[in-house]
Amino acid sequence: DVKVTQSSRYLVKRTGEKVFLECVQDMDHENMFWYRQDPGLGLRLIYFSYDVKMKEKGDIPEGYSVSREKKERFSLILESASTNQTSMYLCASSLGGATDTQYFGPGTRLTVL
């Protein structure tokens, strides 16, 4: 079974803090993705990575950066957290092809106060 794990289920941070969200997959997948999910807005892609050290911006990259130093690990960084970044953050991974299933982690509920 594919397993995608995220470092925290719930996180509370203060405005201006630097926040790291970690995601690890155990199936040697090439692609990894970070989404945020908000009521009424659905799932929106922040960044994705198709190889180690490779990344591409998604639909809403502003205020975020990512790091992929190892194939199994994809980190999302909020350089200076703001209240409008309060959201559910979901990580996903897929094998490599366009039709390969995206497997999602359980999500991190981030609250920025």
Next chain:
Amino acid sequence: QKEVEQDPGPLSVPEGAIVSLNCTYSNSAFQYFMWYRQYSRKGPELLMYTYSSGNKEDGRFTAQVDKSSKYISLFIRDSQPSDSATYLCAMDDLGGGSNYKLTFGKGTLLTVNP
């Protein structure tokens, strides 16, 4: 116009009902259509996928695609309380410039009452 439109619901049905969930889309380049199911406090998981117009059946679930109308549906027969979840449609143009980006609908919250 948004690329993918999905009625958010909520939809509440009695156990045993037939459920119809729908998405419309505007991008005629979409070729690959998926339905994800997301239980409360969990990540989405792939339920079904299809490439072409027509129907695809898997147990109590049927996915239907009408490319001429840019309309996809998911039917659930004999719905069960365990089907209560948010259902998200997703689409891909298979390399027409999207680089593996899926386009998701906003999801429909379904509750099946015992």
